[in-house]
Amino acid sequence: MTTLPIQSGHIVGPNWRIRSKHARRLWEGGVLTSLVLCGTFSILTTMAIVVVLFGEARRFFLMPEVTLAEFLFGLEWNPLLGAEKHFGIWPLVCGTLLVTGIAMLFALPLGLMTAIYLSEYAHRSVRATLKPILEVLAGIPTVVYGFFALTIITPGLQSIYDGFEVYNVFSAGIAVGIMCLPIVCSLSEDALQAVPRSLREGAHGVGATKFDVSVKVVVPAALSGIVAASLLSIARAVGETMIVALAAGNMARNLKAGFDQGAVTGVLSAIDPTESAQTMTAYMVQIFLGDASNFGPEYLSSYAVAAALFIMTFILTVIGHRIRVRFREVYE
Amino acid sequence: MNRGAYQPRSRMRRLLKDRLFVILCMIGASLSLLALAILLGSILIQGLGHLDLSFFKDVPSAKPAKAGIGPAMWGSIWVCAACALAALPLGVGTAIFLEEFKPKKPWVRRLHGFLQLNITNLAGVPSIVYGILGLTVFVQLFGIVGNTNDPGFTFGSPDNWYYFQLPLGRGVLAGGLTLALVVLPIVIIASQEALRAVPDSLREAALASGATRWQMIRQMTLPAAVPGIMTGSILAMSRAIGEAAPMLVIAGVVYITFTPQHLMDEFTVMPLQIYNWAGLPQTEFHKVAATGIIVLLAVLLTFNALAVFIRQRFQQPLQ
Known part of the structure; x- marks a missing residue:
């Protein structure tokens, strides 16, 4: 029978069952084994991801109509329509980077400013209301953001400038940016909060204004945490699915046609x-x-694209965590 | 004389800069508030008109006025139950292993570190990749035991509630297991934090009074960490309910008008149904999608409120 160890301030006496030494060792061993098996499961998951993605991608590259060189350097992605199929991944990568870039244009400055405000300026009561609101934003499913982009942001953009198509990258980018905002903000705020008071007091002591303290002392001291937060949110934006599926459209851009007319038009x-x-x-x-x-080439191509996506997010996550762990300045 | 960072320039200008920066930061912070307000407001305006009791019972229909979220709601409940049953024991087990069995041998410690790094990486994998993994492993089982339409192993018939087949096919169980993969890192990390918050003095007291390591965990550490673990698990489940991308790969956008009857049954979930409606060209269906979003957000807010309540009510400060 289990009870909370602490109830109304006094400790409930333990009731360890006393077994023979042998039985106890057997039981402990069994428990440890099952816990190790639980832990192994997550390693198995990673291995399964690698095996499935790269195994199927290998089958894709072994197909006669596909070459690895075209996949890595091709500027045309046209697997479904037309007589000639083209599998060059750059149009898709370009779409992903474009959405991510627009999202970061909004999320990074806004998130950082909100974090600085919350950590350095805000009154405790403001903090107590703003933080839960950010948590709510973080908990909203991405399909809701996609719907928001499609039905509110796009018509809004179109009313400002009617060159915007019904499906456009800008509105998807804004929605992804709103989605990333809480991640940037809460991780950066953690980093800012970890900077010790003494640094701030020291700066104030030599006559710095609050602005000087926050921007020239606290932010540089927390820079590793802020960079890590940005990388993690970029990884989230790169892997975001529902928003772009709803709001960014379903036609890969033909970069080859653009670059055929010259580098400037292409870009x-x-x-x-x-x-x-x-x-x-x-x-x-x-x-x-x-x-x-x-199981045609276009079906298997999705595994190759998924493998490329996995590599991108993997690198971003690893670098983000490395930076956070290695360059974290330890203050005593 | 060296010009340091705090070389006094015009005092007025520095103070002005200071004021402007505060205002800029406040504008930044209030923009996120504004975004949330516009988002919720626009969805409420679009969706409230359609919200009534029959919306929960009706099936998706070609007529916007008659469309409802019934099957998707039941699908969400089934899938999330399967997900919770798979993810919570595995996640809590892994967390206990990582936090309570700190090894002393250097090479085992390296394995520990590798497992921890592996979990942080899994948390960063895009959810659609999990969907593809689930499709290949659970739905098709690599294609080694027959295909989805002609399963290699069956138990019972599709009329029984205990019907089981291998490969799992595009059913509730495959969806639930895939979602479990998505939320597993979240459950592990939250449970680890809860276990880490339990003070070592409790552990030492238990061990000193003759408990074995597992008795210590079972009767000291776990009970003290349960509120934290529950909070984390509820938040993970609310993530699972809202997750659309992996479900889209597993279930596809299918026209489902029934509640799942067994674990192999086809299903749809609420976010998927919302995606379906939002992607339709007729704007009447956007209103239906907004109504679906209201229901989804209401469920999520209830979950979040529950998590906050548990955190407030049961988490006593342990010294």
């Missing part, structure tokens, strides 16, 4: 935020919603 066609673009995740959604026949 402009790649970064135009008013038009639609397909991201890596949106392509996977399109395939798994049944636009492709099973």
Whole structure:
């Protein structure tokens, strides 16, 4: 029978069952084994991800109509329509990076400013109301943001400038930015809070204003945490699916046509935020919603795209954590 | 004379800069408030008109006025129950292993560190990748025992509530297990934090009075950490309810008008149904989607409130 160890301030006496030494050792061993098995499961998951993604991607590259060189360097992604299929991943990567870039344009400055405000300026009561609101924002499912982008942000943008298409990268980017805001904010705020008081007091003591203290002392001291927060939120934005599937459109941009007319046109066609673009995740959604026949090259191509996505987020997460652990300045 | 960072320039200008920065920060902070207000307000305005009791019972329909969220709601309940049954024991077990069995040998310690790093990485994997993993492993079982339409192993018939087949097919169990993979890192990290918050003095007291390591965990550490673990688990479950991308890969957008009858039954979940409605060209369906979002957000807010309540009510400060 279990009871809370502490009830109304006094300790309830323990009731360890006394077994023979042998039985006890056996029982402890069994428990430890099952816990180790639990732990192994998460390692198995990682291995399964690697095996599934890269195994199927390998099968994709072994197909006659596909080459690894075209996949890595090609500027045309056209697996479903047309007589000639093209598997060059850059149009999808470009879509993903464009959405991520626009999202970060909003999330990083706003998130950092909110974090500085919460950590350095806000009164305790303001903090107590703003933090739960940010938590609510963090808990909203991404499909809701996608709906918001499609029905509110896009019409809003169109009323400002009518060059925006119904599906456009800018509105998806704003929605992803709102989604990332709480992540940037709460992780950066943790980093700012970890800077000890003595640093602030020292700066105040030599005549710094509050602005000097926050921007020239506290932010640099917490920089590693802020960079890590940004990297983690970039990883989230890169892997975001439902928002871009709803609001960014389902046509991969043809970069080749743009670059054929010259480098400037090519770059402009790649970064135009008013038009639609397909991201890596949106392509996977399109395939798994049944636009492709099973086990053709276009079906397997989604595994190759998923492998590329996995590598991107993996690198971002690892670097983010490395920075957080290694460059964390320890203050005593 | 060296010009340090605090070389007094014009006092007025520095103070002005200071004031402007505060105002800028306040504008930044209130913009996130504004975003939330617009989001919730617009969804309420669009969706409240359609919200009535029959919305919970009706099935998805071609007519916007008659469309309801019934099957999707039941699908969400089934899938999340399966997800919780799989993810919570595994997650809490892993957390106990990581926190309570700190090894002394260097090479075992390295394994520990590797497991911890592995979990942080799993937490960063995009959820659609989990969907693809679930599709290949659970739904198709690598294609080694027949395919989804012609399963290699069956137990009972599709009319029985205990019907089971391998590969699992696009059913509730495959969806639940996939979601369990998605939320497992969240459960592990939250449980670890709860266990870490239990003071070592409790552990030492238990061990000193003759408890074995497991008796110590079972009767001292775990009971003290239960509120934290429950809070984390509820938040993980609310993540699971809102997750659409992996479910989209597993279930596809199918037209489901029934409640699942067994674990292999086809299903749809609330976020998927909302995605379906939001993607339709007719704007009437956007109102239906907004109504669905209201229901989804209401469920999530209830979960969050429950988590906060448990945290407030049961978490006594342990010294």
